[in-house]
Amino acid sequence: MEKNNLNDEILIENFLKGDESSFKIIFERYYEKVNRIVYSYTKNYDDAKDVTQEIFLKVYESLKSFKKKSKFSTWIYRISVNMSISFLRKKSKEKNLFSIDEVGDIEERVEEDEPSYDRKLAEKILFELPENQRLAFILSQKEGKRYKEIAQILNVSEKAVESLIYRARENIKNFLEKNKIM
Amino acid sequence: MKHVEKILLSKYVDKEIEDEKTKNEIKRHLNVCNYCMDIYNSYININSLIKNYDIKSDENPYLAFVQKKVKLSNSMKTNFRFSLSFGITLALIFLISFSLTLFATKRNVDFTKRVSTSVVDMSFDNFFSEDYSSVVSTVNFDK
Ligand SMILES: [Zn+2]
Numbered sequence: 001m002e003k004n005n006l007n008d009e010i011l012i013e014n015f016l017k018g019d020e021s022s023f024k025i026i027f028e029r030y031y032e033k034v035n036r037i038v039y040s041y042t043k044n045y046d047d048a049k050d051v052t053q054e055i056f057l058k059v060y061e062s063l064k065s066f067k068k069k070s071k072f073s074t075w076i077y078r079i080s081v082n083m084s085i086s087f088l089r090k091k092s093k094e095k096n097l098f099s100i101d102e103v104g105d106i107e108e109r110v111e112e113d114e115p116s117y118d119r120k121l122a123e124k125i126l127f128e129l130p131e132n133q134r135l136a137f138i139l140s141q142k143e144g145k146r147y148k149e150i151a152q153i154l155n156v157s158e159k160a161v162e163s164l165i166y167r168a169r170e171n172i173k174n175f176l177e178k179n180k181i182m
Numbered sequence: 183m184k185h186v187e188k189i190l191l192s193k194y195v196d197k198e199i200e201d202e203k204t205k206n207e208i209k210r211h212l213n214v215c216n217y218c219m220d221i222y223n224s225y226i227n228i229n230s231l232i233k234n235y236d237i238k239s240d241e242n243p244y245l246a247f248v249q250k251k252v253k254l255s256n257s258m259k260t261n262f263r264f265s266l267s268f269g270i271t272l273a274l275i276f277l278i279s280f281s282l283t284l285f286a287t288k289r290n291v292d293f294t295k296r297v298s299t300s301v302v303d304m305s306f307d308n309f310f311s312e313d314y315s316s317v318v319s320t321v322n323f324d325k
Pocket of ligand 1: 184211215216219
Protein backbone atom coordinates (compact mmCIF):
# COMPACT_ATOMS: atom_id res chain seq x y z
CA MET A 1 0.00 0.00 0.00
CA GLU A 2 1.21 3.50 -0.91
CA LYS A 3 2.41 5.24 2.26
CA ASN A 4 0.49 8.41 1.41
CA ASN A 5 -2.77 6.47 1.56
CA LEU A 6 -2.21 5.17 5.10
CA ASN A 7 -4.51 6.58 7.73
CA ASP A 8 -3.25 8.91 10.46
CA GLU A 9 -3.21 6.29 13.19
CA ILE A 10 -1.00 3.87 11.23
CA LEU A 11 1.33 6.70 10.25
CA ILE A 12 1.63 7.69 13.91
CA GLU A 13 2.42 4.09 14.89
CA ASN A 14 5.11 3.94 12.20
CA PHE A 15 6.54 7.27 13.32
CA LEU A 16 6.70 6.08 16.92
CA LYS A 17 8.60 3.02 15.70
CA GLY A 18 11.20 5.39 14.26
CA ASP A 19 9.97 6.06 10.72
CA GLU A 20 10.50 9.82 10.25
CA SER A 21 9.01 9.76 6.74
CA SER A 22 5.60 8.96 8.29
CA PHE A 23 5.74 12.24 10.16
CA LYS A 24 6.51 14.03 6.90
CA ILE A 25 3.28 12.64 5.44
CA ILE A 26 1.29 13.78 8.49
CA PHE A 27 2.95 17.19 8.23
CA GLU A 28 2.07 17.55 4.57
CA ARG A 29 -1.47 16.28 5.17
CA TYR A 30 -2.21 18.83 7.90
CA TYR A 31 0.07 21.83 7.29
CA GLU A 32 -2.35 23.88 5.22
CA LYS A 33 -5.36 22.96 7.35
CA VAL A 34 -3.57 23.99 10.54
CA ASN A 35 -2.18 27.11 8.89
CA ARG A 36 -5.69 28.19 7.85
CA ILE A 37 -6.98 27.72 11.40
CA VAL A 38 -4.09 29.67 12.89
CA TYR A 39 -4.43 32.44 10.30
CA SER A 40 -8.09 32.81 11.17
CA TYR A 41 -6.87 33.84 14.63
CA THR A 42 -3.69 35.78 13.93
CA LYS A 43 -4.92 37.54 10.76
CA ASN A 44 -1.25 37.88 9.99
CA TYR A 45 0.50 35.67 7.47
CA ASP A 46 3.97 35.60 9.08
CA ASP A 47 2.61 35.03 12.58
CA ALA A 48 0.43 32.21 11.27
CA LYS A 49 3.46 30.61 9.63
CA ASP A 50 5.51 30.80 12.86
CA VAL A 51 2.71 29.53 15.08
CA THR A 52 2.01 26.67 12.64
CA GLN A 53 5.66 25.61 12.79
CA GLU A 54 5.52 25.75 16.61
CA ILE A 55 2.39 23.59 16.54
CA PHE A 56 4.12 20.92 14.47
CA LEU A 57 7.15 20.98 16.79
CA LYS A 58 4.77 20.47 19.70
CA VAL A 59 2.98 17.64 17.85
CA TYR A 60 6.34 16.04 16.97
CA GLU A 61 7.39 16.12 20.63
CA SER A 62 4.09 15.00 22.10
CA LEU A 63 2.95 12.30 19.68
CA LYS A 64 4.19 9.74 22.21
CA SER A 65 1.59 11.02 24.65
CA PHE A 66 -1.26 11.01 22.10
CA LYS A 67 -3.79 8.76 23.86
CA LYS A 68 -6.00 8.02 20.82
CA LYS A 69 -9.08 8.91 22.87
CA SER A 70 -10.07 11.23 20.04
CA LYS A 71 -9.22 11.28 16.35
CA PHE A 72 -5.77 12.61 15.52
CA SER A 73 -7.34 15.43 13.49
CA THR A 74 -9.39 16.54 16.51
CA TRP A 75 -6.27 16.43 18.67
CA ILE A 76 -4.14 18.50 16.28
CA TYR A 77 -6.92 21.05 15.72
CA ARG A 78 -7.33 21.42 19.48
CA ILE A 79 -3.61 22.05 19.86
CA SER A 80 -3.85 24.58 17.01
CA VAL A 81 -6.72 26.44 18.65
CA ASN A 82 -5.04 26.48 22.07
CA MET A 83 -1.67 27.59 20.74
CA SER A 84 -3.25 30.30 18.57
CA ILE A 85 -5.14 31.64 21.57
CA SER A 86 -2.03 31.67 23.76
CA PHE A 87 -0.08 33.34 20.97
CA LEU A 88 -2.69 36.10 20.79
CA ARG A 89 -2.67 36.50 24.59
CA LYS A 90 1.12 36.74 24.64
CA LYS A 91 1.07 39.22 21.80
CA SER A 92 -1.58 41.31 23.47
CA LYS A 93 0.50 41.37 26.70
CA GLU A 94 3.54 42.48 24.72
CA LYS A 95 1.41 45.11 23.03
CA ASN A 96 0.33 46.47 26.41
CA LEU A 97 3.92 46.38 27.60
CA PHE A 98 5.41 48.24 24.68
CA SER A 99 2.27 50.09 23.46
CA ILE A 100 2.92 49.26 19.86
CA ASP A 101 -0.19 50.29 18.00
CA GLU A 102 0.14 48.18 14.91
CA VAL A 103 0.23 44.79 16.71
CA GLY A 104 -2.93 42.81 16.03
CA ASP A 105 -3.94 44.73 12.95
CA ILE A 106 -4.68 42.77 9.84
CA GLU A 107 -1.46 42.78 7.91
CA GLU A 108 -1.41 43.02 4.16
CA ARG A 109 0.10 39.79 2.90
CA VAL A 110 2.99 40.05 0.54
CA GLU A 111 2.28 37.55 -2.16
CA GLU A 112 3.79 37.27 -5.54
CA ASP A 113 0.49 36.34 -7.16
CA GLU A 114 -2.49 38.44 -6.16
CA PRO A 115 -5.21 36.36 -4.44
CA SER A 116 -8.38 36.05 -6.47
CA TYR A 117 -11.41 38.27 -5.81
CA ASP A 118 -13.32 35.29 -4.37
CA ARG A 119 -10.50 34.44 -2.01
CA LYS A 120 -10.21 38.02 -0.80
CA LEU A 121 -13.97 38.24 -0.39
CA ALA A 122 -14.11 34.99 1.57
CA GLU A 123 -11.39 36.26 3.90
CA LYS A 124 -13.07 39.64 4.30
CA ILE A 125 -16.39 38.00 5.17
CA LEU A 126 -14.85 35.57 7.64
CA PHE A 127 -12.90 38.27 9.44
CA GLU A 128 -16.13 40.20 9.96
CA LEU A 129 -17.35 37.36 12.18
CA PRO A 130 -16.70 36.99 15.91
CA GLU A 131 -13.81 34.59 16.60
CA ASN A 132 -15.77 31.51 17.69
CA GLN A 133 -18.31 31.82 14.86
CA ARG A 134 -15.49 32.21 12.36
CA LEU A 135 -13.60 29.18 13.58
CA ALA A 136 -16.66 26.94 13.85
CA PHE A 137 -17.69 27.95 10.34
CA ILE A 138 -14.23 27.35 8.85
CA LEU A 139 -13.99 23.95 10.55
CA SER A 140 -17.39 23.01 9.21
CA GLN A 141 -17.30 24.42 5.69
CA LYS A 142 -13.62 24.40 4.81
CA GLU A 143 -12.34 21.42 6.77
CA GLY A 144 -15.53 19.38 6.50
CA LYS A 145 -15.78 18.64 10.22
CA ARG A 146 -18.99 17.36 11.81
CA TYR A 147 -20.60 19.37 14.63
CA LYS A 148 -19.57 16.72 17.16
CA GLU A 149 -15.89 17.05 16.29
CA ILE A 150 -16.06 20.85 16.19
CA ALA A 151 -17.55 20.74 19.69
CA GLN A 152 -14.56 18.70 20.88
CA ILE A 153 -12.07 21.02 19.20
CA LEU A 154 -13.66 24.20 20.60
CA ASN A 155 -14.50 22.57 23.93
CA VAL A 156 -18.18 23.56 23.74
CA SER A 157 -21.43 21.62 23.41
CA GLU A 158 -22.86 20.42 20.09
CA LYS A 159 -25.83 22.74 20.63
CA ALA A 160 -23.41 25.65 20.93
CA VAL A 161 -21.77 24.63 17.63
CA GLU A 162 -25.21 24.53 15.95
CA SER A 163 -25.87 28.03 17.17
CA LEU A 164 -22.39 29.37 16.26
CA ILE A 165 -22.69 28.08 12.69
CA TYR A 166 -26.24 29.34 12.29
CA ARG A 167 -25.32 32.81 13.59
CA ALA A 168 -22.24 32.85 11.35
CA ARG A 169 -24.49 32.14 8.35
CA GLU A 170 -26.95 34.86 9.32
CA ASN A 171 -24.16 37.40 9.90
CA ILE A 172 -22.59 36.59 6.54
CA LYS A 173 -25.99 36.83 4.84
CA ASN A 174 -26.59 40.28 6.38
CA PHE A 175 -23.09 41.43 5.44
CA LEU A 176 -23.58 40.34 1.83
CA GLU A 177 -27.01 41.98 1.61
CA LYS A 178 -25.73 45.20 3.17
CA ASN A 179 -22.87 45.33 0.70
CA LYS A 180 -25.10 44.19 -2.17
CA ILE A 181 -22.79 41.29 -2.97
CA MET A 182 -25.31 38.50 -3.30
CA MET B 183 -48.02 27.97 6.69
CA LYS B 184 -45.44 27.45 9.41
CA HIS B 185 -41.90 27.98 8.09
CA VAL B 186 -38.90 25.85 8.98
CA GLU B 187 -36.83 27.32 11.80
CA LYS B 188 -33.69 28.91 10.34
CA ILE B 189 -31.37 27.11 12.76
CA LEU B 190 -32.92 23.82 11.57
CA LEU B 191 -32.36 24.85 7.94
CA SER B 192 -28.74 25.59 8.79
CA LYS B 193 -28.37 22.09 10.26
CA TYR B 194 -30.17 20.62 7.23
CA VAL B 195 -27.67 22.29 4.87
CA ASP B 196 -24.84 20.68 6.84
CA LYS B 197 -26.57 17.26 6.79
CA GLU B 198 -26.56 17.29 10.59
CA ILE B 199 -30.21 16.26 11.05
CA GLU B 200 -30.26 12.59 11.96
CA ASP B 201 -34.01 12.13 12.39
CA GLU B 202 -35.39 10.87 9.05
CA LYS B 203 -38.92 12.18 9.73
CA THR B 204 -37.70 15.75 10.35
CA LYS B 205 -35.46 15.56 7.28
CA ASN B 206 -38.37 14.51 5.06
CA GLU B 207 -40.65 17.21 6.46
CA ILE B 208 -38.06 19.90 5.67
CA LYS B 209 -37.53 18.47 2.20
CA ARG B 210 -41.29 18.53 1.49
CA HIS B 211 -41.65 22.04 2.87
CA LEU B 212 -38.79 23.38 0.75
CA ASN B 213 -40.58 22.07 -2.36
CA VAL B 214 -43.63 24.22 -1.65
CA CYS B 215 -42.26 27.29 0.18
CA ASN B 216 -40.28 29.91 -1.72
CA TYR B 217 -39.47 31.85 1.44
CA CYS B 218 -37.66 28.89 3.06
CA MET B 219 -36.16 27.83 -0.27
CA ASP B 220 -34.57 31.30 -0.63
CA ILE B 221 -32.97 31.02 2.77
CA TYR B 222 -31.77 27.50 1.98
CA ASN B 223 -30.22 28.70 -1.31
CA SER B 224 -28.52 31.65 0.36
CA TYR B 225 -26.94 29.27 2.90
CA ILE B 226 -25.71 27.04 0.07
CA ASN B 227 -24.25 30.06 -1.75
CA ILE B 228 -22.46 31.20 1.39
CA ASN B 229 -20.92 27.75 1.70
CA SER B 230 -19.51 27.83 -1.80
CA LEU B 231 -18.21 31.36 -1.22
CA ILE B 232 -16.40 30.36 1.97
CA LYS B 233 -14.81 27.35 0.26
CA ASN B 234 -12.59 29.93 -1.47
CA TYR B 235 -11.01 30.86 1.85
CA ASP B 236 -7.40 29.83 1.63
CA ILE B 237 -3.96 31.11 2.34
CA LYS B 238 -0.97 30.64 0.15
CA SER B 239 1.53 28.41 1.90
CA ASP B 240 5.28 28.49 1.51
CA GLU B 241 7.24 26.57 -1.07
CA ASN B 242 8.56 23.95 1.31
CA PRO B 243 7.19 24.28 4.83
CA TYR B 244 8.51 20.83 5.78
CA LEU B 245 12.09 21.91 5.07
CA ALA B 246 11.56 24.95 7.30
CA PHE B 247 10.19 22.62 9.97
CA VAL B 248 13.21 20.29 9.80
CA GLN B 249 15.58 23.26 10.01
CA LYS B 250 13.72 24.60 13.04
CA LYS B 251 13.77 21.16 14.68
CA VAL B 252 17.54 20.80 14.14
CA LYS B 253 18.14 24.31 15.47
CA LEU B 254 16.06 23.56 18.55
CA SER B 255 17.79 20.26 19.21
CA ASN B 256 21.22 21.95 18.81
CA SER B 257 20.29 24.70 21.24
CA MET B 258 19.04 22.03 23.64
CA LYS B 259 22.36 20.20 23.29
CA THR B 260 24.24 23.47 23.91
CA ASN B 261 22.05 24.15 26.93
CA PHE B 262 22.71 20.63 28.18
CA ARG B 263 26.47 21.03 27.67
CA PHE B 264 26.37 24.40 29.43
CA SER B 265 24.37 22.96 32.33
CA LEU B 266 26.73 20.00 32.52
CA SER B 267 29.91 22.12 32.62
CA PHE B 268 28.23 24.52 35.04
CA GLY B 269 27.29 21.57 37.26
CA ILE B 270 30.79 20.10 37.12
CA THR B 271 32.34 23.49 37.98
CA LEU B 272 29.94 23.89 40.90
CA ALA B 273 30.72 20.37 42.13
CA LEU B 274 34.47 21.05 41.88
CA ILE B 275 34.14 24.35 43.79
CA PHE B 276 32.12 22.55 46.44
CA LEU B 277 34.64 19.71 46.68
CA ILE B 278 37.61 22.07 46.93
CA SER B 279 35.97 24.26 49.58
CA PHE B 280 34.80 21.18 51.45
CA SER B 281 38.31 19.70 51.46
CA LEU B 282 39.82 23.04 52.50
CA THR B 283 37.32 23.36 55.35
CA LEU B 284 37.98 19.79 56.37
CA PHE B 285 41.73 20.36 56.27
CA ALA B 286 41.42 23.58 58.24
CA THR B 287 39.15 21.98 60.81
CA LYS B 288 41.51 19.03 61.16
CA ARG B 289 44.44 21.39 61.65
CA ASN B 290 42.40 23.35 64.15
CA VAL B 291 41.48 20.18 66.00
CA ASP B 292 45.15 19.06 66.01
CA PHE B 293 46.22 22.43 67.30
CA THR B 294 43.49 22.53 69.98
CA LYS B 295 44.29 18.94 70.85
CA ARG B 296 47.94 19.77 71.15
CA VAL B 297 47.17 22.86 73.21
CA SER B 298 44.69 21.06 75.40
CA THR B 299 47.04 18.07 75.75
CA SER B 300 49.80 20.34 76.89
CA VAL B 301 47.40 22.08 79.26
CA VAL B 302 46.32 18.70 80.63
CA ASP B 303 49.95 17.59 80.76
CA MET B 304 50.82 20.74 82.56
CA SER B 305 48.00 20.28 85.09
CA PHE B 306 48.94 16.63 85.52
CA ASP B 307 52.51 17.70 86.00
CA ASN B 308 51.34 20.26 88.51
CA PHE B 309 49.02 17.79 90.11
CA PHE B 310 51.64 15.15 90.44
CA SER B 311 54.43 17.50 91.20
CA GLU B 312 52.69 19.55 93.85
CA ASP B 313 49.18 18.76 94.99
CA TYR B 314 49.14 15.03 94.63
CA SER B 315 52.50 14.52 96.15
CA SER B 316 51.47 16.79 98.96
CA VAL B 317 48.28 14.78 99.35
CA VAL B 318 50.28 11.58 99.20
CA SER B 319 52.73 12.97 101.62
CA THR B 320 49.88 14.19 103.85
CA VAL B 321 48.36 10.74 103.74
CA ASN B 322 51.69 9.25 104.45
CA PHE B 323 52.27 11.60 107.26
CA ASP B 324 48.87 10.86 108.71
CA LYS B 325 49.53 7.18 108.60
ZN1 LIG C 1 -41.37 28.08 4.63
